[in-house]
Amino acid sequence: MPPKVACVGIGITEQKSKWELTLPALYRRAAKLALEDAGMKWRDVDSIVIGNSPELFEGVNHPEKWIGEAVGGYGKPLYRVHTGGSVGGSTTIAGYVNVASGMYGVTLALSGNKLNDCAHATLGLSTVYDPILGRYNFAAGAVSFVALQARRYLSKYGYTERLGALVAVKNRVAAGRNPTAHIKVPDNYDVDMALAAPLLSDPLRLSDCCPQSDAACAMIFANESRARDCRGPVAWVKGACAVGEGLYYAERDIAVPIALRKAARTAYERAGITNPLEELHYVEVYDAFSYQEPIWYEGLGLCEWGEGGHLFESGLTQRGGKLPANMSGGVLSSNSIGASAMIRKAEAALQVMGKAGARQVPNVSLALGHGWGGGLQFHTLMIFGRDP
């Protein structure tokens, strides 16, 4: 059995269009929020892990070299993780591993991006495409690549655009209760309004897509004895896993995330979960685009392949339902890429700690946070519980 590790403090900066702070200063803000939340000081931190996604967003190579000293890294063990959109998740896992390895008692994990330091973030993102196989000819940006996934999902299982609109409504309205969320919608936001939004890349409408945000998130992990010293509630790590699948392999179906299925099975095994739909009380999935939410339900094994849309339509994952999902507003409402996969885990942990404010779901003692990255390839998961 691996040693018990808890998340003892969380800091999420406001997720917005342009933070008038440098990248290091933005990370520092998240770090300070987390330290305050944990009731800890800089000197209590033994090691640091920094996540940041494609350097071409902020235009600084090895950005942890610049960020490190602003987050208490001077003289401390520190390294960087980068797995694209899932970086927040990989960094969270690396933070957990730092402590679970027995090498450190308290680790500060931080992840973020300032998409808006890049004057043209979609152009920056186009560098994810292979230069020989398509970047300069038809690099599609994130939107169009995921649009292919959405189109495949709809045609494979017979759902309609209405499904995307329903997801958009749930998450965008939920964002109203989240003080850090980027995009807020009017109270009367409904399916018709979502369906009236302009098409960006068919079938994805503006309402189906995430914004470009600047944000940073920090999570502090501690071993059992340091966690027990903390005054407030903590969230124990019950299981974590990150699995990747190939980018271009022949039998690939981007609407069937087999890597997520594998990651979920492994994480559930580690957490002792046999029936996730029954046993989990809360879920945060990385819904950069609306249709992804039901697809990720399937990958998480909450339902069979193809049933994600029906699960959504059943209302089970709405506020007040059996397994609320993305009450933070999700990535659909705020997406800095770098922080987003960590924020999914942070939101899950906050729910377990009872610190989710107006978006708190009652009686959450087991929650899961997900993240994806790369060419819809890397999936990261962390499950938190109230009990060690």
Add this chain to the structure above:
Amino acid sequence: MNEPRIYENVIRIPYSWTTGPVIGAFLTALRDEKKILGARCRECKKVWVPPSDVCAPCNADIEPGDLVPVSDEGVLTGFTRVAHELMWRPADPPYALVLIRLTGADTDLLHLVKTPSSLDRLEMGARVRARWKPERTGLITDIDEFELTSEGNP
């Protein structure tokens, strides 16, 4: 065996970097006042030039109110005469990248020496002074270079 095909292209991406209040104030002072500012840490009193958002050893925040002027004169604490071709060189060779301890600062500023007569006399401790550009835009290169101020030994 066929020769491998090589595909060449470039990545060109525009940026708009936020300087934040501290670095922003430093660059603004270069542009508007021909002044170099340092950050005095409220805890250890060390004056960091150029300023960052934090005094790392103290883990203390630096805010615009912590900025203090330092002299635009100082002494050389390091130098290297650059001879090799660099893609992003700031000047045509010969030039030197130098480290300068400005009077009033507790750290060294990185900058350039370009004038041939100065390049010939580079030595540790040599006194130098900033030569400002007449037209400035709020960049570290608003200082065109540093030039040696004294003849012979410092």
Add this chain to the structure above:
Amino acid sequence: MTERVAIVGWAMSRFDTALRHLHREELVHGVVMDLYERTGLGPDAVDFVCDASDDILDGLSISNTGMIEAAGAFLKEETKIEEDGAFAALHAYQRLRVGTYRTALVVAHGKVSESSAVTYSNTICEPFYQRPLGLESITAHALQAQRFVEAKRATAEDAADWVVRAHANGLRNPHAHAARALTADDVMKSRPVASPLRLHDCPPLSDGAAALLLAVESEATKISKTPIWIDGLGLSHDLHYIGHRDLAEGRSVREAAERAYAMAGIRRASEELDVAEVCGHFSYQDLMLLECLGLCETGGAGAFARSGRFPVNPSGGALCADPIMVAGLVRLIEAARQLAGQAGEHQVPGNLRRALAHASSGLCLQSNVVFVLQKGA
């Protein structure tokens, strides 16, 4: 108590100025397949894959997208540490200490021939103060070398002697593609690059990839007859702006070494270790590392190296082959090879029991990792 972790296998690609016939994924695939062949294992034996590469060097954001297939990580747990492969090895070591995994594959690559070393290092600098002045690896290390010399800790002759020795070692190492027979005179008369650095004080440009297999004790003894235990590990981080620190202090090297030595129970490095592989990328930097790693006293690096009493960089070090993002991992591999008695022509003779491997990240030794390895019980 979790199990000890050992290095149980490794592989290195050919290193060269330009590996034109190999796409980066082929390069990685090749080195992973080589490792499997040498260990008699396959992807099924690997629980976790940790890759290392740099997006800007690769000119490809999220540069591990193709690595899933190339590194045999399909449907495996995987992550990417965007630092030199030695730091990925550090992360893999941590994973194995958790107890959930039994084996970990580390693979790093860098093809500077497809990109620009200057862009790679210039973009490490923050955009306001250093980058516009064109600071990059060579000029930054020139300033560090100049400071080191001004502090009277080494002379140009010391550096030249070091280069001669490194290349002489490298000539016995097939991976040291840039090694050649040099005299001190050759070095001191070579083309000035950025004072005090001359051409031969600087590393070559190299493409390459390397892979390492780690395992927990109960698995390690099944895989390898000579598991090399990681007994000590230390890591530290210094300030970023080049003028904010004393470039010749090497603070984070000292801290990383202290931590690794404390963990391994080492009190006097030069007496308790038998060989070291240190990842300086410039002659003066290697000398500075000898001091900062506690192998010799301040100012004594030149004499220490000349005495020949302690083998440092029998591989030739990064001066003879410097694949970006890989060179540090190569130091770890070379140190392990020495202990395992598998270093071929550049094997240090004798019964070697403990080794040091060092790697750095960032400019002027900003971030450093130190490993202490042990053979046998």
